Amino acid sequence: MAEVWIRSKPFFNAIMEYLPEEHRDLVIRNGDQTIVPNDGEDPRMSIYGGGFVELVDQVQKFSTFPGSLYAFGGDLTDPLNFECWTIMNPATEEFYVHKWDIPIGLDVEIRRFYSSPIIQKVVSFYLRSLKIDAKWGIEMIKRKEFELKTKEVSEFINHQYHCPSRKQMILKKLTLKEFFEAVKGVLPQNDEDPEYSSIFKCLETSNKEKPIKQNKKLYEEWFKKISLIVEALSNVVKENPDWFRHSDGPPIVQLFCFCLSKERFVLVQELQKELRRTNMEGMEEEATPLSTMEIGEVERILGDQFKKISFIWKFMKRTNSREFYMAGVDGKHMILSSGFLRELFHEIASVKKLFQDISQEELRFIASSLTDLVNSDEMKYRFIHVETAKTIRKSFFETLQNKIPNVMSKEKKEVLAVGSEEFSLLDLQNETYRMGIINTFPNILRFCEEAYREAKKESCVLGTCCLHKVLKIAQWLSFLELEDAKEIKAAIHGKRDCHLFDGICSLCSQEKSEVEEGIVQQIRSVVIDESESEEDWDSFLQ
Numbered sequence: 001m002a003e004v005w006i007r008s009k010p011f012f013n014a015i016m017e018y019l020p021e022e023h024r025d026l027v028i029r030n031g032d033q034t035i036v037p038n039d040g041e042d043p044r045m046s047i048y049g050g051g052f053v054e055l056v057d058q059v060q061k062f063s064t065f066p067g068s069l070y071a072f073g074g075d076l077t078d079p080l081n082f083e084c085w086t087i088m089n090p091a092t093e094e095f096y097v098h099k100w101d102i103p104i105g106l107d108v109e110i111r112r113f114y115s116s117p118i119i120q121k122v123v124s125f126y127l128r129s130l131k132i133d134a135k136w137g138i139e140m141i142k143r144k145e146f147e148l149k150t151k152e153v154s155e156f157i158n159h160q161y162h163c164p165s166r167k168q169m170i171l172k173k174l175t176l177k178e179f180f181e182a183v184k185g186v187l188p189q190n191d192e193d194p195e196y197s198s199i200f201k202c203l204e205t206s207n208k209e210k211p212i213k214q215n216k217k218l219y220e221e222w223f224k225k226i227s228l229i230v231e232a233l234s235n236v237v238k239e240n241p242d243w244f245r246h247s248d249g250p251p252i253v254q255l256f257c258f259c260l261s262k263e264r265f266v267l268v269q270e271l272q273k274e275l276r277r278t279n280m281e282g283m284e285e286e287a288t289p290l291s292t293m294e295i296g297e298v299e300r301i302l303g304d305q306f307k308k309i310s311f312i313w314k315f316m317k318r319t320n321s322r323e324f325y326m327a328g329v330d331g332k333h334m335i336l337s338s339g340f341l342r343e344l345f346h347e348i349a350s351v352k353k354l355f356q357d358i359s360q361e362e363l364r365f366i367a368s369s370l371t372d373l374v375n376s377d378e379m380k381y382r383f384i385h386v387e388t389a390k391t392i393r394k395s396f397f398e399t400l401q402n403k404i405p406n407v408m409s410k411e412k413k414e415v416l417a418v419g420s421e422e423f424s425l426l427d428l429q430n431e432t433y434r435m436g437i438i439n440t441f442p443n444i445l446r447f448c449e450e451a452y453r454e455a456k457k458e459s460c461v462l463g464t465c466c467l468h469k470v471l472k473i474a475q476w477l478s479f480l481e482l483e484d485a486k487e488i489k490a491a492i493h494g495k496r497d498c499h500l501f502d503g504i505c506s507l508c509s510q511e512k513s514e515v516e517e518g519i520v521q522q523i524r525s526v527v528i529d530e531s532e533s534e535e536d537w538d539s540f541l542q
Contacts, residue, residue, distance in 0.1 A: 008078035008079040008080070008081050009029075009073070009075060009078050010069075010072035010073060010074035010078055010081065010082075011035070011063070011072070011081045011082075012027075012029055012035055013072040013073050013074065014059050014062070014063040014068075014071075014072045015027055015035065015055075015056075015059050017071075018058070018059045018062050018063075018321075018322055020347050020351045022351055022352065023044055023047075023351065025038055026038055026039075026042060026044060026045055026052075026055070027052070035056075036052075037051075037052040043414045043415070043417060043464075044414070046417065046463075046464040046465050046468065047320075047321070047350060047465065047468050048320075048321070048465075049320075049465055050463065050464070050465050054465075058319045058320075058322075060083070061319065061324075062319060062322055062324060062325075063082055064082060064083045064084075064085050064324075065324055065325040065326065065327070065333070066085050066098035066100045066101055066138065066326070066327035067098070067100035067101070067327055067333065068085075068101075068104075068325075069082060069100070069101070069103055069104055069128075070100070071325070071333065075198055076125045076128045076129070076190065076192060076193055076198045077122070077125050077198045077199065077201075077202050078121075078124060078128075079120050079124055080103060080104050080107040080124055080128075082104050083108070084097050084101040084104050084105050084108065084143075085097070085098065085101060086143055087140075087313060087314045088312065088313055089310050089311065089312050089313070090313055091310070091311075092310070094142055094144065095142070095143040095144070096140040096141065096142055096143055096252070096312050097141060097143050097146055098138060098139070098140055098327060099132050099138075099139050099140070099141060099243055099244075100132050100138070100327065102130065102132060102146075102243050102244075103127040103128065103130050103132070105146060105147075105150060106127060106153065106233060106236070107123070107124075107127055108150075109147075109150040109151065109153055109154060110123065110153060110154065110157070110229055110232075110233070113154075113157060113225060113229060115221075115222075115225065116222060117206075118202060118203070118206050118222055119222055119225050119226055119229070121199075121202045122183060122187070122199060122202070122226050122230075123229050123230070125187060125190070125193075125196075125198065125199055126187055126188065126229075126230050127233070128190075129187075129188050129189075129190045130237065130244070131244075132244065133244075133331075138270070138327045138328070138329060138331070139246070139247055140252050140312060141242075141243065141247070149236050149239070149240060150236065152232075152235075153229075153233060153235075153236055154232075156228075156231075156232040156235065157225075157228045157229060160228050160231075160232075161224070161225075168220065168224060169182055169220060169223050169224070170220065171216055171219060171220055174212050174213045174216060175212065176203060176204060176207045176212060178212075179203060179207075179212055179223070180196075180199070180200055180203050182223055183199060183203065183223065183226060184196045184199065186226065186230045186231070187199070187230065246277065249278075250278065250308060250309070250310055251271075251274035251275060251277065251278045251280065251308065251309045251310065252274065252309075252310045252312060253266055253267075253270055253271050253274050253309055253310070253311055253312070254266065254267065254270060254311075254312055254327075255295060255311040255312060255313050255314065256292070256314050256316060256326075257313050257314065257315050257316070258315070259315055260499045261496070261499045263294070263496060264294070264295040265292045265293060265294050265295060266292065266293055266295065266298060266311070267290075267291070267292060267328070267329050267383075268283065268287035268291040268292060269286070269287045269288065269289050269329045269330070270329035271283065271293070271298065271309075272286065272287060273329060274309070278308075280305055281305070282301060282302050282305060283301065288381075289329055289330040289332070290328070290334065290381040290382070290383045290384070290385070291381065292381070292382045292383070295311070314326065316336060316339075318339060318342075320346075320465075320469060321343065321350075322343060323335040323336060323339035323340065323343060325386055326383075328383070332385050332386070332387065333385070333386045334383040334384060334385050334386060335383065335386060335389060336382060336383060336497070336500065337378075337379045337380075337381060337383060337384040337495075338382075338492055338495055338497035338500050338501075339500060340379075340384050340389045340392075340393075341370075341373075341374065341379075341488075341492070342500060342501060343389075344370070344373075344396065345370075345472075346472060347393075347397075348366070349471075349472045349475045349476070350468055350471075350472045352397075352408070352412075353412040353413070353435075354366065354400075354407055354408070355437050355440045355441065355475055355479075356412055356413060356436045356437060356440070357435075357436025357437075357439045357440060358404075358407050358439075358440050362404050362407050363440055363482070364482070364484050365400075365403060366400065366404070366407075367479070367482050367484035367485045367488075368484050369396065369399055369400065370396075370488060371484065371487045373392060373396055374487065374488050374491045375487065375491070376392075378392060379491075382495060412435075413434065413435045413436075415431060415435075415464065415467055415468055415471065416431065416434070416464075416467075417464050418462070418463045418464045422462035422463065423462050423463075423466075423467050425448065425449060427467075428448050428451075428452055428470060428471065428474070429445055429448050431467070431471060432444050432448065432471070432474070437475065441475065441478035441479070443478055443481065444474050444475065444478045447474040447477040447478050448470075448474045450474075450477065451470045451471075451473040451474045451477065451502070452470055454502070455469070455470050469502075472502075473502040476501065
């Protein structure tokens with residue numbers, strides 16, 4: 001059985017955040033130190049890349065976002081198992097990290113000094129005591145400068161550890177209280193745990209497993225490393241107060257980008273905040289936290305001042321089932337609103353499997369409910385707050401449960417596991433018959449062909465995971481053809497978010513054809529005007 005060692009409670013919480021409610025029983029905590037699959041043969045696991053290891057890898061990527069340390073709860077002594085999110089300024093090729101991620105960056109630098117879970121837990125307590133206010137957690141510092149400072153931590157520890165003149169603690173009473181008081185003495189005050197009870201609990205557990213009386217040298221060694229690490233971290237924190245308050249310096253603004261689109265836009269309120277901080281003019285009217293503006297419009301409004309701003313590229317990423325969280329200017333996390341719609345459809349089609357042999361009336365109700373959601377005030381912006389999305393998701397499925405309970409509760413069929421050979425188009429089409437999806441979408445076979453063709457182009461291994469994905473795409477394309485889903489298609493197209501969804505947008509194809517036809521007609525009129533003959537146009541085409 002595969003295991004993930006030394007994963008903290010927050011990482012387990014991240015897995016629970018990543019998985020829909022129906023799939024949260026796929027993994028369990030095996031004690032404090034491990035996370036394991038509940039059933040390694042569970043067919044639902046194939047949705048997440050193939051198995052447990054792939055799921056953990058997806059969650060590791062999903063949980064790497066600014067402020068992830070504060071997003072998943074946990075105890076003060078829980079290890080910081082997350083990574084820093086770095087973004088780049090393409091003009092200078094410099095990388096930046098968010099202030100929110102400073103404790104994580106410090107932890108990454110000193111992880112190699114953890115010789116025991118006790119050291120890790122005590123240092124985690126210290127790092128979690130470094131509160132980064134959400135008001136300026138979104139602010140950024142240059143990664144190169146940050147890494148130079150964090151390397152000083154390692155250099156200090158290495159030097160002081162071997163320094164013969166450094167005073168060493170000698171345990172005399174060999175009691176838990178003596179060791180606890182020594183550890184408490186090097187730690188800062190923490191308002192969440194003023195009595196250091198979480199530290200005492202860890203030491204108490206350790207003392208039961210390895211009594212201090214029988215392991216005097218070991219505990220003295222642990223304290224030596226704890227005191228060195230905390231002192232080194234404290235030095236860096238004291239020398240860099242700007243990390244924990246509003247910074248001086250030029251304005252730095254996130255520029256949100258897509259990998260498959262040329263669109264570039266900013267959060268207007270973040271831009272306004274940076275302009276005010278640096279005493280620059282422009283954009284007097286205060287924007288809402290989720291308002292965005294295309295970068296071309298920003299340049300037009302700011303004029304020459306535009307060049308004074310460092311725009312840091314933030315590419316918006318996602319897994320097959322979830323959007324990556326992003327830092328909002330108001331200290332709240334957000335995702336793309338169209339990305340939220342994508343998540344919701346994944347849950348409808350692949351998790352709850354609601355399109356298996358339902359009536360057209362039931363299908364229309366799902367479509368109309370989704371249309372109402374798309375047209376709501378919360379979905380009018382490019383972004384939506386994560387907590388708002390959770391509330392909407394819950395309300396949406398509660399409505400379905402109340403109005404079409406039979407669809408929600410009836411037993412569903414799982415996608416068949418693909419054997420040693422890849423699945424074929426015929427296998428895909430047969431699944432729509434076996435699962436009853438073709439009864440819901442009679443036209444789905446032609447969309448199966450389109451989805452299968454695109455999957456072959458991507459050169460992905462056509463295994464069970466890919467079968468889930470291709471089947472979902474075929475259902476999505478069939479769904480968009482419904483009369484009751486026209487407004488959904490128009491809303492996505494209106495936001496220019498069609499590239500976020502798999503498959504070809506019919507509205508984009510129509511616009512492209514109209515543009516191409518317009519160009520052809522312009523050329524035709526020029527040829528005919530110059531020659532005054534339709535025959536010359538026919539010759540031109542040949």
